[in-house]
Amino acid sequence: MSLCRVDFCEPWPLFGVAATRRIEQAAMAQLAPHALMQRAGLAVARLALALAPHSRTIWIACGPGNNGGDGFEAAMHLAQWGKHPVVTWLGDEARLPADARAALQRARQAGVTLQDEPPPVEPGDLVVDALLGIGSSRPPEGQMRDWLIRMNSGPAPVLAVDLPSGLDADTGGYALDSIAEADHFTGDSGIFHAKKHTLSLLTLKPGLFTAHGRDAAGCVWFDDLDCNAGAEPSTAELLGTPASVARPHASHKGTFGDVAVIGGARGMGGAVLLAGSAALNSGAGKVFVAPLDGGAMTLDQTQPELMFRSPNAIDLESSTVVCGCGGGDTVATVLPDVLLRSKQLVLDADALNAIAADPALQQALLERGERGQPTVLTPHPLEAARLVGTDAKQIQADRLGAAQRLADRFCCTVVLKGSGTVIAARGRCPAFNPTGNAKLATAGTGDVLAGMIGAGLAARGSAWDAACAAVYRHGMAADRWPNDEALTAGRLAKNRLRR
Numbered sequence: 001m002s003l004c005r006v007d008f009c010e011p012w013p014l015f016g017v018a019a020t021r022r023i024e025q026a027a028m029a030q031l032a033p034h035a036l037m038q039r040a041g042l043a044v045a046r047l048a049l050a051l052a053p054h055s056r057t058i059w060i061a062c063g064p065g066n067n068g069g070d071g072f073e074a075a076m077h078l079a080q081w082g083k084h085p086v087v088t089w090l091g092d093e094a095r096l097p098a099d100a101r102a103a104l105q106r107a108r109q110a111g112v113t114l115q116d117e118p119p120p121v122e123p124g125d126l127v128v129d130a131l132l133g134i135g136s137s138r139p140p141e142g143q144m145r146d147w148l149i150r151m152n153s154g155p156a157p158v159l160a161v162d163l164p165s166g167l168d169a170d171t172g173g174y175a176l177d178s179i180a181e182a183d184h185f186t187g188d189s190g191i192f193h194a195k196k197h198t199l200s201l202l203t204l205k206p207g208l209f210t211a212h213g214r215d216a217a218g219c220v221w222f223d224d225l226d227c228n229a230g231a232e233p234s235t236a237e238l239l240g241t242p243a244s245v246a247r248p249h250a251s252h253k254g255t256f257g258d259v260a261v262i263g264g265a266r267g268m269g270g271a272v273l274l275a276g277s278a279a280l281n282s283g284a285g286k287v288f289v290a291p292l293d294g295g296a297m298t299l300d301q302t303q304p305e306l307m308f309r310s311p312n313a314i315d316l317e318s319s320t321v322v323c324g325c326g327g328g329d330t331v332a333t334v335l336p337d338v339l340l341r342s343k344q345l346v347l348d349a350d351a352l353n354a355i356a357a358d359p360a361l362q363q364a365l366l367e368r369g370e371r372g373q374p375t376v377l378t379p380h381p382l383e384a385a386r387l388v389g390t391d392a393k394q395i396q397a398d399r400l401g402a403a404q405r406l407a408d409r410f411c412c413t414v415v416l417k418g419s420g421t422v423i424a425a426r427g428r429c430p431a432f433n434p435t436g437n438a439k440l441a442t443a444g445t446g447d448v449l450a451g452m453i454g455a456g457l458a459a460r461g462s463a464w465d466a467a468c469a470a471v472y473r474h475g476m477a478a479d480r481w482p483n484d485e486a487l488t489a490g491r492l493a494k495n496r497l498r499r
Contacts, residue, residue, distance in 0.1 A: 003043055006204065006220040008434040009241050013234035015203035016170045017134050024202060027227040036225060037066065037099040040201050041073020043223040044128065044161055047199050048074060049081065051157060052126035057084055057119050059156075061147050063131035063165070064091030069100025070161050070201070071130025072107040079110045086119045087112055090131070090144055118147060121156040129158055132165035134205065139175035140166050148176065157195035163205065164198060164216040170235075171398050172211030172420065202227060206236050209432045210399050210420025236400060237431045239423075242469035245459075256285035257458025260314045261451065262334060263325035263350070264291035271326025271349070271447045276306045277493040278451030279322065282470070284458050290314050292330045316341040320458040324351025325447040332358065339364040344374045344457045348450040352379050356386035362410075369411025374463040376453050377406065378415045378446065404430055413463040415453070415471060417446065423467050431468060436475025444489025449474045451493065 196218025456466025
């Protein structure tokens with residue numbers, strides 16, 4: 001595979017630090033000395049030239065390890081091609097790894113300028129961040145921190161080599177929170193600006209696609225350096241576009257299943273309408289709305305297709321149930337029956353909070369999973385934290401691990417919402433969703449997602465497939481939303497979500 005931009009049409013395997021190290025060692029054992037770094041440096045140089053073909057200056061900030069060695073190699077090629085790379089370097093030549101030391105010597109022989117202070121850069125120039133790679137374990141400090149502030153707040157695009165310095169390759173945790181919060185990192189000139197690029201080398205890393213990774217990495221490029229991962233199992237997968245399923249002509253409304261939405265306690269009736277509308281617009285055959293507020297409406301004149309029922313009138317054994325949307329404390333009264341009898345089940349919002357607060361409901365959820373009844377949980381980080389008895393900060397520190405622990409604990413499919421939503425299930429490789437943006441950070445969009453998943457389950461999809469397809473399409477709708485129009489959950493639910 002040659003250099004390519006990571007699109008979100010096809011699935012991509014992701015490899016964590018440990019797996020990447022094994023792939024790297026296997027590749028180095030088969031190649032001549034220094035060959036892997038030479039390939040990496042060439043890939044960086046090619047992308048740098050493509051991103052800034054008319055630059056007068058390319059500032060390459062090199063660190064003390066092999067990531068810096070990639071930068072030296074790139075500088076050598078750029079100098080040979082007639083560009084003007086300026087290298088600033090933090091390190092001791094005597095302590096450089098052998099490959100990086102050889103790369104430094106090659107850069108010197110090519111006449112690359114090495115200096116102590118960064119050069120001035122203009123909007124048409126380029127900055128290359130080759131300071132820290134996957135081996136970094138401490139937050140950047142001192143001069144390195146100062147350089148990162150300068151490059152990320154400057155006018156020129158930034159190309160990160162393998163990872164943005166300070167980003168955890170496995171979790172997407174970012175060691176530069178203190179920098180991001182500094183006064184000069186606000187507004188459009190902030191550390192996460194649109195002129196950011198990352199060239200991931202050898203493997204794609206999970207941390208680029210979740211938590212802070214999506215903001216820090218910007219546009220992600222990939223070069224496998226002509227090294228195949230071989231039999232190394234992937235750590236996770238980046239979802240691709242879900243396949244469209246053709247509906248047979250000889251079908252009827254019963255073919256695509258019944259969805260029953262239970263929730264909407266007093267004052268929160270909008271949540272069940274949003275979930276019901278999303279299920280309807282995602283292709284469910286019939287949608288029942290069962291408000292927990294006894295005084296709620298019995299007809300939505302804007303969506304007469306929604307059929308209103310009392311919760312105790314729902315045929316749980318034959319329905320795909322979406323439970324919890326706006327359920328308040330009242331939802332706990334129906335959960336024992338819902339957990340026991342529902343044919344298929346999506347648990348969202350207040351249903352998850354009620355389960356987190358009641359060991360008996362937790363046991364019922366586990367027993368449901370062990371019986372093989374398809375179940376999807378859709379927590380945001382705080383709801384996930386309540387379910388495992390921790391806080392949202394700990395969930396966000398390892399989103400992949402947190403989602404997998406929840407899936408294993410309750411024998412179900414988990415959709416951990418957030419930047420780079422994680423989908424996990426027992427016994428299979430977890431996945432990250434690459435679609436979606438901050439337009440979804442409005443009230444009710446989670447109810448819409450729950451309804452979409454419910455429709456996928458009702459149409460005889462597996463819990464995994466229904467969750468992955470709904471999450472991808474939910475995010476894609478936001479990505480395609482006009483920038484000059486507000487995204488509201490009501491409009492999102494009717495946005496032809498099956499496409």
